[in-house]
Amino acid sequence: MKKFLALLLALGMSLSLAACGGSDTGSETSGDGEESGFEEQTWKFTCSATENTPWADMGRDFGDMVSEATGGAVTVEVYAADQLTAGNQTEGIQGVMDGTIELSAHSNIIYSNFDQRLNVVSMPFLFDSYDDVDTKLDGAAGEAVGEVVEDLGLHLLGIAENGFRHVTNSVRPIETVDDMKGLKLRVAGSELLNEEYTAWGANWTNANWSEVYTGLQTGTYDGQENPLPTADGASIAEVQKYVTYWTGVYDCIFFTMNGELYDSLSPELQAIVDECGQKAAQNQREKERAEDQEILAKWEEAGVTVTELTPEAAEGFKEASAYIYEDPTFVEMMTPELIEAFTAE
Numbered sequence: 001m002k003k004f005l006a007l008l009l010a011l012g013m014s015l016s017l018a019a020c021g022g023s024d025t026g027s028e029t030s031g032d033g034e035e036s037g038f039e040e041q042t043w044k045f046t047c048s049a050t051e052n053t054p055w056a057d058m059g060r061d062f063g064d065m066v067s068e069a070t071g072g073a074v075t076v077e078v079y080a081a082d083q084l085t086a087g088n089q090t091e092g093i094q095g096v097m098d099g100t101i102e103l104s105a106h107s108n109i110i111y112s113n114f115d116q117r118l119n120v121v122s123m124p125f126l127f128d129s130y131d132d133v134d135t136k137l138d139g140a141a142g143e144a145v146g147e148v149v150e151d152l153g154l155h156l157l158g159i160a161e162n163g164f165r166h167v168t169n170s171v172r173p174i175e176t177v178d179d180m181k182g183l184k185l186r187v188a189g190s191e192l193l194n195e196e197y198t199a200w201g202a203n204w205t206n207a208n209w210s211e212v213y214t215g216l217q218t219g220t221y222d223g224q225e226n227p228l229p230t231a232d233g234a235s236i237a238e239v240q241k242y243v244t245y246w247t248g249v250y251d252c253i254f255f256t257m258n259g260e261l262y263d264s265l266s267p268e269l270q271a272i273v274d275e276c277g278q279k280a281a282q283n284q285r286e287k288e289r290a291e292d293q294e295i296l297a298k299w300e301e302a303g304v305t306v307t308e309l310t311p312e313a314a315e316g317f318k319e320a321s322a323y324i325y326e327d328p329t330f331v332e333m334m335t336p337e338l339i340e341a342f343t344a345e
Contacts, residue, residue: 020065020066020069020272020275020276020279038070038071038073038074038266038268038269039073040073040074040075041073041074041075042074042075042076042077043063043074043075043076043077043102043103043257043261044076044077044079044084044101044102044103045059045062045063045076045077045078045079045101045102045103045104045105046079046082046083046084046085046092046095046096046101046103046104046105047059047078047079047080047081047082047092047104047105047106047253048081048082048089048092048105048106048107048110048209049080049081049229049230049233050080050081050233050234051078051080051081052233053080053229053230053233054160054161054229054284054287054288054291055080055105055160055230055253055284056078056080057284057287058105058160058253058255058280058281058283058284059076059078059080059103059105059280060076060078061280061283061284062076062103062157062255062276062277062280063075063076063077063078065276065279065280066272066273066276069272069276070269070272074269076103081210084101087208087209087210089106089110089209090110090113092104092106092110093106093110093111093113093114096154096256096257096258097114097152097153097154097258099258099260099261101258102257102258102261103157103255103256103257103258104154104254104255104256104257105160105253105254105255105256106253106254107162107188107251107252107253107254108120108121108122108145108162108251108252108253108254109122109188109189109190109192109193109251111149111152111254112190112192114152115148115149115151115152116191116333116334117145117148117333117334117335117338118145118148118149118254119190119191119192119330119333119334120145120334120338120339120342121145121250121251121252121342122165122190122192122193122249122250122251123192123324123325123330123334123339123342124196124199124248124249124317124318124321124322124324125247125248125314125317125318125321126250126342126343127164127247127250128247129247130289133161133250134285136342137159137252138159140341141341141342142159144337144338144341145159145338145341146159146254148338149254149256150259153258153259153260154254154256154257154258154259155256155257155258155259155262155263156254156255156256157255157256157257157273157274157276157277157278157280157281158255158277158278158279158280158281158282159252159253159254159255159281160252160253160254160255160280160281160284160285160288161227161252161253161284161285161288161289162227162230162250162251162252162253162288163227163228163229163250163251163288163289163292164227164246164247164248164249164250165188165225165226165227165248165249165250165251166225166226166227166228166231166243166244166245166246167180167185167223167224167225167243167244167246167248168223168224168225168226168231168236168237168240168242168243168244168304169183169185169222169223169224169240169241169242170216170222170223170239170240170241170242171183171222171223171241171242172242173242173244173305173307174242174244174307175244175307175309175310175313176313176316177200177201177313177316177317177320178201180197180200180201180202181200181201181202182201182202182203183202183203183222183223184202184203184204184205184220184221184222184223185197185202185203185204185205185221185222185223185224185225186204186205186206186207186212186215186216186221186223186224186225187202187204187205187206187224187225188206188225188226189206191333192324192330192333193225193249194206195324195327195330196248196249196321196324197225199320199321199323199324200317200320200321201320205221207221209234212224212234212236213234213235213236213238213239216236216239216240217239223240223242224236224240225249227251227288227292228243228291228292228295228296229288229291229292229295231295232291232295232298232299237298237299237302237304240304241303241304241305242304242305242307243296243299243304243305243306243307244307244308244309245296245306245307245308246308246309246314246317247314248314248317253281253284255277255280255281257273257277325339325343
């Protein structure tokens with residue numbers, strides 16, 4: 001983050017803003033790669049979600065903007081569902097850290113396998129609205145967590161959105177914390193998420209996302225939790241009857257580039273990828289949120305019952321999981337400083 005700001009101050013914002021805005025940038029970024037003055041390069045972009053989601057759209061959006069800004073010198077190839085690592089999300093991030101893959105879009109939950117401090121974004125009821133999300137992630141809290149990402153040898157291009165993780169199931173509507181008790185839920189593999197769903201009474205298990213549809217179909221799991229675009233991309237509504245739309249758990253997407261690759265780029269190209277990365281991440285957030293409402297309407301029409309928690313019901317969930325903010329295990333895991341960055345008024 002700090003390198004990004006310093007670089008833009010040194011170069012001025014005009015080049016990258018014009019380049020990623022799609023306006024005329026002059027002879028330097030017109031024509032083919034050789035005419036533009038940029039070296040021809042192909043970068044691989046990997047992400048967790050499927051091809052038909054805003055995650056993959058962000059990679060394509062970024063690639064289109066960078067290609068236009070460099071006169072076609074830079075090409076971005078999108079590999080959705082972690083195709084490059086046989087669906088393994090952790091190995092997808094490792095590939096970017098190692099330099100065998102150039103670009104990654106994975107959630108903070110998966111990134112927490114490399115640094116547990118990154119769990120902080122998914123603390124229970126950390127955000128109460130999308131406006132609250134933007135205020136924190138685009139401010140000091142986002143900068144603080146971004147520095148943790150860069151400690152992994154990565155360059156942070158932007159913070160995009162996986163979103164609030166909504167719970168679906170085929171047993172009953174979840175209207176209060178008591179309704180979640182005993183449900184067999186597939187939960188993403190995170191110690192923090194596991195603790196949250198324990199606090200709420202679920203009988204949770206972890207499993208690869210690629211296995212979840214079949215598990216729901218056969219009754220191995222009663223339900224699962226995920227942002228709606230991710231769940232819809234996997235046709236989860238075909239095998240679920242109820243969805244609880246809430247703000248209990250949120251996670252973001254860290255859009256990163258291999259740090260050594262970024263450092264090897266010219267200052268001019270660094271400015272372009274930074275500006276295009278920020279713009280692609282913001283575009284992705286907007287698309288993710290718009291799709292939430294479209295998916296809810298589509299699911300309701302298909303017969304899925306949508307439940308939104310009353311303030312009293314939400315308070316019941318908050319009270320049940322409030323101890324996590326004081327639990328020494330989780331305070332040590334995420335550090336008091338990072339927790340304070342997100343919870344300070």
